[in-house]
Amino acid sequence: MLKNLTYEQFLEKVDYVLKSVPEKWRYGQAYFNVLSSVRKDIAESIRGSLLDPFHKDQVSKETESFVKSLW
Secondary structure, three states, X not given: OOOOOOHHHHXXXXXXXXXXXXXXXXXXXXXXXXXXXXXXXXXXXXXXXOOOOOOOOOOOHHHHHHHHHHO
8 A cells, every 4th residue: 555645646647557558448447446556445445336437437526536535
């Protein structure tokens, strides 16, 4: 877990991963995978819920607000 990482640095990491993966990932997929690697506690709290962005092309405002509130 990288709790010293800011939320903004996390988003930069998501963008970097999204550009780096050879196969095309959805934004929500990259967001969730990076979240799982840096803040597994937060990722597990949204896994399988309506806030889970994994299968989405975008991350909802509700998901962003919730994740930021736990950051």
